[in-house]
Structure formats: C-alpha cells, structure tokens
Amino acid sequence: MQVYADNAATTRLRPAALDTYIKTAREFYGNPSSLHEVGQAAKEVLEDCRARIARALGATNADRIIFTSGGSEADNQAIFSAARAGARKGKRKIISTAIEHHAVLHPLERLREEGFEVVLLPVGENGIVSVKDLERELSDEVCLVSVMLANNEIGTLQPVKEISALCKAHKIPVHTDAVQAVGHMPVNATELGVDYLALSAHKFGGPRGCGALFVKAGAPVFPLIEGGAQERNKRAGTENLPAIAAMTTALEEALSMLPQTAQKVSALRDKLIAGLRKIPHGILNCDDKLRLPGNVGFGF
Ligand SMILES: *Cc1c(COP(=O)(O)O)cnc(C)c1O
Numbered sequence: 001m002q003v004y005a006d007n008a009a010t011t012r013l014r015p016a017a018l019d020t021y022i023k024t025a026r027e028f029y030g031n032p033s034s035l036h037e038v039g040q041a042a043k044e045v046l047e048d049c050r051a052r053i054a055r056a057l058g059a060t061n062a063d064r065i066i067f068t069s070g071g072s073e074a075d076n077q078a079i080f081s082a083a084r085a086g087a088r089k090g091k092r093k094i095i096s097t098a099i100e101h102h103a104v105l106h107p108l109e110r111l112r113e114e115g116f117e118v119v120l121l122p123v124g125e126n127g128i129v130s131v132k133d134l135e136r137e138l139s140d141e142v143c144l145v146s147v148m149l150a151n152n153e154i155g156t157l158q159p160v161k162e163i164s165a166l167c168k169a170h171k172i173p174v175h176t177d178a179v180q181a182v183g184h185m186p187v188n189a190t191e192l193g194v195d196y197l198a199l200s201a202h203k204f205g206g207p208r209g210c211g212a213l214f215v216k217a218g219a220p221v222f223p224l225i226e227g228g229a230q231e232r233n234k235r236a237g238t239e240n241l242p243a244i245a246a247m248t249t250a251l252e253e254a255l256s257m258l259p260q261t262a263q264k265v266s267a268l269r270d271k272l273i274a275g276l277r278k279i280p281h282g283i284l285n286c287d288d289k290l291r292l293p294g295n296v297g298f299g300f
Helices: 015-026 037-056 071-088 102-113 131-137 161-171 241-256 259-278
Strands: 064-068 092-098 119-121 142-146 176-177 196-200 210-217
Touching: 015 119, 015 241, 037 064, 037 196, 037 241, 064 071, 071 102, 071 142, 071 176, 071 196, 092 102, 092 131, 102 119, 119 131, 131 161, 161 176, 161 259
Parallel strands: 092 119, 092 142, 142 176, 176 196
Antiparallel strands: 064 210, 196 210
C-alpha cells in the first residue's frame, strides 16, 4: 500500500471537486466576459463562486475576492500592491518573517533590490514569531507586515490576529499567506483583521493552478497581469472557470467536515509524534500544540 504523506506540497483532488470541474468545463464553456447568453451563464457561475468563497472566508460584501493562478500569484499581488501604495507615500519598509514561503520571500527580495528595507524576523525555538519583536520594528516608514498563518514545513501557527490588531493601531496593512491554513482550520479574514489573505485550491483538495486573494475593503490592489478587464480590472485573463468552481466545491466540502477531520487528523498526528519520540535522538521541531492538525515536523 502506498502512503502519501506530502499533503503540504499538494493534496489529492477531492472527487466532488473533480465532478464540479468536469461539469463546469462541459456545461459552462462560455467566456464570462461575453455578453451573450452562453457567456452570461458562465459569468453567473463565476460570481456565485466568488460569493461562496467570500462567505467561506467570513468576508463582508465590501471586501474583494480576486481569483488567481494560485497561492504564489495571490501572495505576489498582495505584496507588490501594498509596496506600490506605500512607495507613493514615501513608506518603504516591510516587515515579515524568516520562515515565509518563497512566494513571499522572493517578492520581498525583489523589493529589497528596488530599495525597500525588508526586515525578516526570526522565530523562536517554538517556531513562532514574537509579537514583541515585531512591535519593535513598527514605524511610520512601514507599508506592509506579512506573516503567514501556518507554516508549510514546520506547521506552526502564527499570532496573525494579534499582529493585525497591533498594526491596525499603527494603520499598517497586514498580509497573511493562509495557503496552509485554509480548509484545515477555521480561517475568518474579518476576525483575523487582515487586509490581504492568500489561499490556494490544491492545498485543500482543489485543482492546481487556482487560488484567490482576499482584499479588505479600502486596501489598495493593483494588477500583476495587465490586459482585459476581468476581476474588475485587477487580474487580466479569461477566468479558469472549471478550476474556480472546483476550488469552491473543495473548500465548502473541507469546511463542512472540518471539526471531525481536524479532530481525527490531530489525534493521528499526536499518535505519530508520540511514536517518533521513542526513537533515540528524535526531536519534534517546534511547538507541539500550536501547529496544523496534519503536520508533524521531526528531526533525527
Ligand atoms: C503551496 C504554498 C504556496 C504556493 O501556492 P501555489 O498555489 O502552489 O502557487 C504559498 N504559500 C504556502 C505557505 C504554500 O504552502
């Protein structure tokens, strides 16, 4: 029997998501930008998915959901948007952490080359960033704080809600890469208080090459891809409707089973941790409770 234990890299497509993909590709073949009936039927599916993704994230009607090609694009768009808006006001400092995904670290590296000051905070031995350390770096120069909700390797959860509250007091926008968290633990963008939140379909049983960026009402957002007027001018290109619909099905299914799945998976996680700890020199990386239900990070 094969055991697949690399779900942080990608997950198997949920059968219900595959069904939705096929049905949408077959029946809603129109271009949502076309004004005729076939196009408008596709447009209706697109907007229905947007409303459902928004609801799943606890977004308000004024917030935006922008469909993207995945988590990387959503992270890039959030970071470059906040940086561009910041630069216009002469603010050129960004605070993030050393444990971010490359989809965050590499755009930050690019901005550093362009003259931004980028501070990457270390995490403690528990794999969690210190809010105190972060607070020390805040100033009028800061145009963005970017801290992931859950780490993709060590699985630790970061205090994003606390960080958002702190940044709100200083009027600093906050981005969170929630790619590992969405579909695996409750994620409410409004409760978190973030301005930008990135998610990716293939990390919760949706298809690869599809994701979304939540943008809080009023937060600046610029397109990475210029062209047509799709996504209200914020992301050009004909929408990948079958993937968007499949992502929506996958997220709703994941969330409908979340309490049971999280309980079952974290019990298995704890059992695996207990077993691995019996191996001489086995060390669990980081905090054993503030971590994703399905993540075990061990060193030997
Ligand atoms: C997978 C992942 C991404 C990238 O998402 P893609 O959809 O593969 O582009 C970004 N951040 C984290 C934390 C991830 O795990």
